[in-house]
Amino acid sequence: MTPDFTSIWVYLSTSPLLWLTATLLAYQFALGLHARAKASPLVNPVMIAVVILVTLLALTNTPYRNYFEGAQFVHFLLGPATVALAIPLYQQLAKLRRHWFAFLAGTLVGSTAAVAAAMGIAWLLGASPAVVLSLAPKSVTTPIAMGIAEKIGGLPSLTAVMVIVTGIVGASLAQFFMRIIKIRDDSICGFAMGVTAHGLGTARAFQVSAEMGAFAGLAMGMTGVLTAVLLPLALKLFGVI
């Protein structure tokens, strides 16, 4: 008796098990490639895993909705992981107390520059209004960014993609550009990564040092809160929305 592969596929493709396993396997494989490339930031594990999974879904004709039913178990952990950032932050409290004004000002100036440049460049190069507005909150962690996009008239799911790509770009290029402008302090480097590249920048920063990671996590939180409050106000003020 030969097993009926079609019915096995029909069963598996609708159960969370298949795509949850595929997500973990793709990431594990991507980590292996990352290690082989001597941890080069250009071989970003998230990017590789996403490419593998998109290819797999396209080849098997699986809609994103079916995939996400399994992958949501991984996605869900973003919440508790965000809360967990309080712990490394607590361990850097002394430094934070000493320089709180510099960090607050850095968040405001840096995130304003990033938002203005993103929207301005996209608009100058002829992007559609939906894309320009979806780009605005791209430096903020995914759940906040999607909320902002909805508020200002962007497309939340397109914003989620912009956020991830921004994170990959920021995580990959941060140390290179920090070397160029001669920033050697782990706390400043981490902070800049958190302001512009949210959780993915933070994930990368933790690979370098606990201090870099802690300040990236702090910056991510501050940028998220400030952008959520100020961006809709600013866009209204300038008459964009």
Add this chain to the structure above:
Amino acid sequence: MINTFVILLLFQLVGEVAAHGFGLPIPGPVIGMLLLLLYLMVKQGAAEKLAPTAHGLLRHLSILFVPAGVGVMLHGQRIADEWLPIVAALVLSTVLGMVVTALTVKWLQK
């Protein structure tokens, strides 16, 4: 480990309740993070107990972004049509934002 997860989820829960209850534009987990930070400042020794599991979770932070990233397939056509402005805007603004942030913080710390 279970203990740490219970604490993380409880703080997230309180954060979500606060965010929705008061209609705040800030997501629940970020409020939970700030509340947990306050708790750690008040309760001596709590951070050391949570640290091993928390650091374990944060070491694998990247994989948590994979499911949302796969959502790129929902926008394939739009991205194919407008890839140049999108890529230019993302790369240039991210580098600019990083450099401006780092220089501002460094200058003000002096």
